[in-house]
Every structure is written in C-alpha cells, then in structure tokens.
Amino acid sequence: MRILRYAAFSDDPAGGNPAGVVLDAGTLSDAEMQAVAADVGYAETAFLTERRGPATYRVRYFSPLAEVPFCGHATVGTAVALADRDGPGALTFVTNVGAVPVTVDDRRRATLTSVGARVADLAADDLTALLAALRWQAADLDPALPPRVAYAGAFHPVIAAGTRQRLADLDYDVPALKALMQAREWTTIQLVWRETTDRFEVRNPFPVGGLYEDPATGAAAAALGGYLRAEGLVPDGTVVHVAQGGARITVTLTPGEDGVRVSGTAVPIPG
Known part of the structure; x- marks a missing residue:
C-alpha cells in the first residue's frame, strides 16, 4: 500500500486542501482504512477499493474520526493522481452516495459532477x-x-x-x-x-x-x-x-x- 498526498483546489503543494490518496486499498478493512486516515491526519483520505470497469472505481472516504459519504477535494485529488498515473480523461467514482463522473485535463484540472442536489x-x-x-x-x-x-x-x-x-x-x-x-x-x-x-x-x-x-x-x-x-x-x-x-x-x-x-x-x- 502506498499513501499519496495531493493538494486540491490549488496549484501550490502548500495551499488548498490536502488529501490522502490510496490507489490500492482493495485488501484493507474498514478499521485499517480508518487507521490510515487518522495517521495521515488530513480532512479526508480517499481509498480506491475496487476497479469495476474501464476507468470506473469504487471509492470510500475517511476523515481522521469517521467515514464520510462523499468528499469533493479528495475526489479531485484522487482523479488527478489517477491521471498522473494513467493519463487524463474521463473517470467514474462509485461512492457511498452514488456514481460521480469526473474528468481530468492535461493541466491537472479535475471536474466532478455531484449526485443530484x-x-x-x-x-x-x-x-x-x-x-x-x-x-x-x-x-x-x-x-x-x-x-x-x-x-x-x-x-x-x-x-x-x-x-x-x-x-x-x-x-x-x-x-x-x-x-x-x-x-x-x-x-x-x-x-x-x-x-x-x-x-x-x-x-x-x-x-x-x-x-x-x-x-x-x-x-x-x-x-x-x-x-x-x-x-x-x-x-x-x-x-x-x-x-x-x-x-x-x-x-x-x-x-x-x-x-x-x-x-x-x-x-x-x-x-
């Protein structure tokens, strides 16, 4: 398991909102994900627990104290982390509240579309x-x-x-x-x-x-x-x-x- 760290909503690593990102969390239990998030200490850490198809991933989010249903900045950080690994393009994150489409361009800019407001x-x-x-x-x-x-x-x-x-x-x-x-x-x-x-x-x-x-x-x-x-x-x-x-x-x-x-x-x- 490798823990990445991304600053979202900023071009400065020291700015924005930092998020932990774990791209290979398939073997982690809930308790282990919670422990990782607490150790990272950011507002949220995102965990990709399963690949469900082309560019489609099951994603869960944990704060230092509890799982949260959805997190925007960690979604942006995770999408850019995947783009850094695989190249820009369209993704789908299957979250606890539903599917969230995300696109990433070649400037590390991500756009998510939330579930219905x-x-x-x-x-x-x-x-x-x-x-x-x-x-x-x-x-x-x-x-x-x-x-x-x-x-x-x-x-x-x-x-x-x-x-x-x-x-x-x-x-x-x-x-x-x-x-x-x-x-x-x-x-x-x-x-x-x-x-x-x-x-x-x-x-x-x-x-x-x-x-x-x-x-x-x-x-x-x-x-x-x-x-x-x-x-x-x-x-x-x-x-x-x-x-x-x-x-x-x-x-x-x-x-x-x-x-x-x-x-x-x-x-x-x-x-």
Whole structure:
C-alpha cells in the first residue's frame, strides 16, 4: 500500500486542501482504512477499493474520526493522481452516495459532477442551536440568503454572514457544534459571505471529522451551488467562484443537470 498526498483546489503543494490518496486499498478493512486516515491526519483520505470497469472505481472516504459519504477535494485529488498515473480523461467514482463522473485535463484540472442536489428548510430550533454553537447572533446573518440545509452528496447547513468580518471571526463551541452535527448528520457547516452575485468566500467548521476547519470543501461547494439554484439566487448556466483561504473552487450550474459541477486543480505534495 502506498499513501499519496495531493493538494486540491490549488496549484501550490502548500495551499488548498490536502488529501490522502490510496490507489490500492482493495485488501484493507474498514478499521485499517480508518487507521490510515487518522495517521495521515488530513480532512479526508480517499481509498480506491475496487476497479469495476474501464476507468470506473469504487471509492470510500475517511476523515481522521469517521467515514464520510462523499468528499469533493479528495475526489479531485484522487482523479488527478489517477491521471498522473494513467493519463487524463474521463473517470467514474462509485461512492457511498452514488456514481460521480469526473474528468481530468492535461493541466491537472479535475471536474466532478455531484449526485443530484437538493435543499431543505433548517428547523428553527436547529438554527437557534447552530447560531449559539457558532457564537453568532441572528443579526449577523445576511437576510437575502436564508439559512437552509443543502445536499449534493453530503448534508451541509448553509449559513450566510452579513459581513466579511463576521465570517473571518471563526470561534465556535467545539463540543456543542460537534454534538449538533452528529445528531443531524451534517458533514460540515457551510459558512458563506457573498461578495458579488457569483463570488463567495466560505469557511467550513468540521469538528465531526476531527478538524477545527476543513480548508476547502468540494462537497460543500456543490451543496452551495444547489442552494443558490434552488433559492433562485442564480440562474442555471451560472459559474460561481468560491474562495476559501488560498483555495479556489469553480462551481458550474449546468442546465438540465440535477448535479452540480465542481472544478479545481490538484498537485502532489512532496515527501
């Protein structure tokens, strides 16, 4: 078994969101995959456990604490790792939530298409508990972007800050937020600030995965795209730019597709 490391959504190995990648995980048990992910220590490590046909692979994702149903940045990292080995082209990843098509070009840029996106109301009691855990007030929210729970392979509450400063001041109650997320099966909290109609800065608390913050989250970006479309905030065909720290994620809402396209580069991390 060889553990590769890729930085996703960045051209800099020191930037973006690092992912572990194991291309030959067919003999590993669940416990062994969990142990590897904990040892790697990144937000997620992806494991290819089986080849199911030409360019089709069974993929599972583990955070340091638990298996997660879908992970966008590790999908991008794994697709680029396969392209580095086999050449660019089209792939299919069979994940716990369904088949995810991915294409990789010759510039190490991968584009995944999520499973169908959907959006649900966030219960008033859950919003109250979530704001308390975040140490936010209702007045901190952007009234033009209502709180919702969005899904595009994993569940993410979308909470919009009214100001960039509110987004920047991330100081949450870790035990309280972790307990709420575990009870509701939320993967990360997608905190956003809208700079323009199609440009967002985001943060992603990730205590259920053992990290204070997930550095750049493709699954949450896909969920955000689904949210923007469902709420009528952007029309189909829009390309949305998502920034998280130094990472850059492109979200495309393609007419006629239930899923959301998420694109970004990935590069190997030396060592």
